[in-house]
Amino acid sequence: MKLYNSIGPNPRFVRLFAELKGIPLELQEVDIIAGENRQQDFLKLNPAGTTPVLETGSGDLVSETTAICEYLEALHPTPALIGQEPFSQAVTRMWWRRLDLMVVQPMTHGFRAAEGLDLFKNRVVCFVESADELKQQVVDGWRWFEKYSPGSRYLLGDQVSVVDLLAYCFAEFGEQVGQPVPADCKRLHVWMQTMLTQFRK
Amino acid sequence: MKLYNSIGPNPRFVRLFAELKGIPLELQEVDIIAGENRQQDFLKLNPAGTTPVLETGSGDLVSETTAICEYLEALHPTPALIGQEPFSQAVTRMWWRRLDLMVVQPMTHGFRAAEGLDLFKNRVVCFVESADELKQQVVDGWRWFEKYSPGSRYLLGDQVSVVDLLAYCFAEFGEQVGQPVPADCKRLHVWMQTMLTQFRK
Secondary structure, X not given: XXXXXXXXXXXXXXXXXHHHOXXXXXXXXXXXXXXXXXXXXXXXXXXXXXXXXXEOOOOOEEEOHHHHHHHHHHHOOOOOOOOOOHHHHHHHHHHHHHHHHHHHHHHHHHHHHXXXXXHHOOOOOOOHHHHHHHHHHHHXXXXXXXXXXXXXXXXXXXXXXXHHHHHHHHHHHHHHOOOOOOOOOHHHHHHHHHHHHHHOO | OEEEEXXXXXXXXXXXXXXXXXXXXXXXXXXOOOOHHHOHHHHOOOOOOOOOEEEOOOOOEEEOHHXXXXXXXXXXXOOOXXXXXXXXXXXXXXXXXXXXXXXXXXXXXXXXXXXXXXXXXXXXXXOHHHHHHHHHHHHHHHHHHHHHOOOOXXXXXXXXXXXXXXXXXXXHHHHHOOOOOOOOOHHHHHHHXXXXXXXXX
């Protein structure tokens, strides 16, 4: 299988997910800084213009990180990263979406509205006037996870899950773009050390 | 199974999803206008304070519409509303998330930032200064679906899917709160008539 890959936390998240399952992915690099993902050749693969895109062994295409990870999980169930039976899958997907809506999306929009504005202003609608509120929502989101996430070693328990991988990629991205995990999130900082030890290359 | 239910497009989406599968749900009403979802009794069920919440037959709890629908699909696979095998599931989930990010989330935040501000300003961060841009993103999102969604009778093809149900609930919600499907989206308006004929009570 081939992954249309680029810089940024979303492709990295999918690469990590595949790597943990031992799924080899041929990487084809897309230069998003140069806007290659907004040109016709790429838009034929994904009209939404986002990376990553998975090309399956039979040449079919899947975009959106959630859909790609679920597809890889269905083809390679072990190790389970999205739960092992319907209820644990439900719990994992619940936390996955909470992370997406509370942290990943506002961080993405907060970046586009401020530090990333020059890159994004001619590509997508940017919520410039709400940059501070978007970043505040990320802070609130991490603090909510600090308080409520049920895990110990990992966010949901003793086993690593898709939620850890997504949170890790966006925690590191946030660190790079002025949106670090708040210093008062002690549990999250311990978790982050665990993740760094295990996954940093 | 029991659904902690309320007004609004998200609980409605889950109710429709269950109804199409013939899954009976006992409804327990939560008065979100009065803020019942932000009080301790409800926060014990879902600390994120959102509706709906599913209580399974064994008393376990699942929040987030994506997780609830996936769980119901796993327990009652027929009729398949999220695809029938891994690749069609991947395609469905891809379009599901595109709809979520391009229409559902900006519409939700646009509502909270403007028409819904009085209700939400003391509950969540509202992006007041970006209300117009949020609503513009919804317009752009519907136009993108008008152009790219692959279906004919339904958004993804000849069979109804989870994407139709979510789009229908938010198209009707948008209509009610000043964010209608743009008039120039001819295909979507034909699709909407199909949905109204089939689903309006």
